[in-house]
Amino acid sequence: MSEKSLNFFGDAENCPVRNVMDRFGDKWSTLVLLLLEDQGVMRFNELHKTIKSVSQKMLSVTLKSLEADGLILRKQYPEIPPRVEYRLSERGQSLIPHIQSLVAWANQHMPEIKKSRASYSS
Amino acid sequence: MSEKSLNFFGDAENCPVRNVMDRFGDKWSTLVLLLLEDQGVMRFNELHKTIKSVSQKMLSVTLKSLEADGLILRKQYPEIPPRVEYRLSERGQSLIPHIQSLVAWANQHMPEIKKSRASYSS
DNA sequence: TATCTTTGCTTACCAAAAGTTAGTTAATAA
DNA sequence: TTATTAACTAACTTTTGGTAAGCAAAGATA
Numbered sequence: 001m002s003e004k005s006l007n008f009f010g011d012a013e014n015c016p017v018r019n020v021m022d023r024f025g026d027k028w029s030t031l032v033l034l035l036l037e038d039q040g041v042m043r044f045n046e047l048h049k050t051i052k053s054v055s056q057k058m059l060s061v062t063l064k065s066l067e068a069d070g071l072i073l074r075k076q077y078p079e080i081p082p083r084v085e086y087r088l089s090e091r092g093q094s095l096i097p098h099i100q101s102l103v104a105w106a107n108q109h110m111p112e113i114k115k116s117r118a119s120y121s122s
Numbered sequence: 123m124s125e126k127s128l129n130f131f132g133d134a135e136n137c138p139v140r141n142v143m144d145r146f147g148d149k150w151s152t153l154v155l156l157l158l159e160d161q162g163v164m165r166f167n168e169l170h171k172t173i174k175s176v177s178q179k180m181l182s183v184t185l186k187s188l189e190a191d192g193l194i195l196r197k198q199y200p201e202i203p204p205r206v207e208y209r210l211s212e213r214g215q216s217l218i219p220h221i222q223s224l225v226a227w228a229n230q231h232m233p234e235i236k237k238s239r240a241s242y243s244s
Numbered sequence: 245t246a247t248c249t250t251t252g253c254t255t256a257c258c259a260a261a262a263g264t265t266a267g268t269t270a271a272t273a274a
Numbered sequence: 275t276t277a278t279t280a281a282c283t284a285a286c287t288t289t290t291g292g293t294a295a296g297c298a299a300a301g302a303t304a
Contacts, residue, residue, distance in 0.1 A: 009157055009173050017153050017221075020228040023235075025147030027291070031139050044252050055292055060253055070238035080300045081251040091231060098224045099139075105220050106142040109213060113145075116192035149263080166280050177264060182281060202271040203279035248303075255296080262289070268282080274275100 023069070028054055028062040030099050033088065036072060037096045041087045071095065145191070150176055150184040152221050155210065158194060159218045163209045193217065 009015060024030055031051060036042060042050075048059055063086060066072045071092035077083040088096070146152055153173055158164060164172075170181055185208060188194045193214035199205040210218070 016225050016229045019232050068239050068242035069235045098227050102220045103138050107138045110141050113191045117190050120190035
């Protein structure tokens with residue numbers, strides 16, 4: 001890092017860190033990606049039932065933006081009632097290990113972090 | 123993954139993915155961590171000047187929560203005007219590589235992602 | 245024939261969270 | 275008298291996400 005990269009910190013538009021976090025810092029994106037990685041192909045309602053706390057609205061917003069970014073693929077069958085399947089794209093696949101490493105770190109450190117948090121307020 | 127881990131998706135409190143994203147999905151945390159990794163020790167105003175777009179309020183909120191989680195260390199000198207120094211803790215250090223790998227991925231794929239986004243709307 | 249069911253959404257409305265801006269503080273040195 | 279530093283506060287705006295309702299079209303049910 002240093003030198004060149006530092007310039008980015010000031011500039012929101014071109015900052016690589018902002019680019020990551022603006023994209024994956026939302027409430028559901030990473031969850032959907034990891035779930036699709038785990039399950040392969042899923043329909044809308046399967047996702048909805050598995051991630052119990054997501055609303056229909058937010059699920060469809062999340063899926064749409066993941067599709068727009070080319071991270072997942074959407075396949076719609078011309079049937080009624082409708083059938084739509086979602087799966088990871090190659091690009092999405094390539095992202096998974098990085099998310100997983102972050103999640104692994106969190107799993108390992110969360111107990112200590114929670115302790116720190118608790119003692120901080122006192 | 124599979125089996126056991128899947129249960130977490132439904133349950134916000136214990137979901138490891140939510141734990142990560144609730145913590146680092148905010149606008150400034152990762153930026154501050156990477157900057158401190160790069161610079162070692164920084165005072166409040168140095169951070170503020172380097173990350174030009176952050177407001178004083180959000181910078182202090184961010185620093186406080188990073189400190190509460192034990193990811194950074196704060197050293198205050200009993201002077202006026204005040205002098206406060208921030209640096210990464212060991213725990214914070216251990217997180218850095220994971221963030222960097224995510225940022226590296228983003229740098230590599232952002233051009234394509236932006237193309238996808240642009241063509242999606244049409 | 246009428247209405248209910250199914251799926252994958254969309255829309256309008258609302259509350260809460262996050263972020264912005266401007267103003268305040270306190271001791272000292274210039 | 276003014277600038278300095280690292281905050282904090284209040285008032286305000288923006289963003290995010292949730293709720294509840296509705297829709298479309300075909301097939302099943304009564």
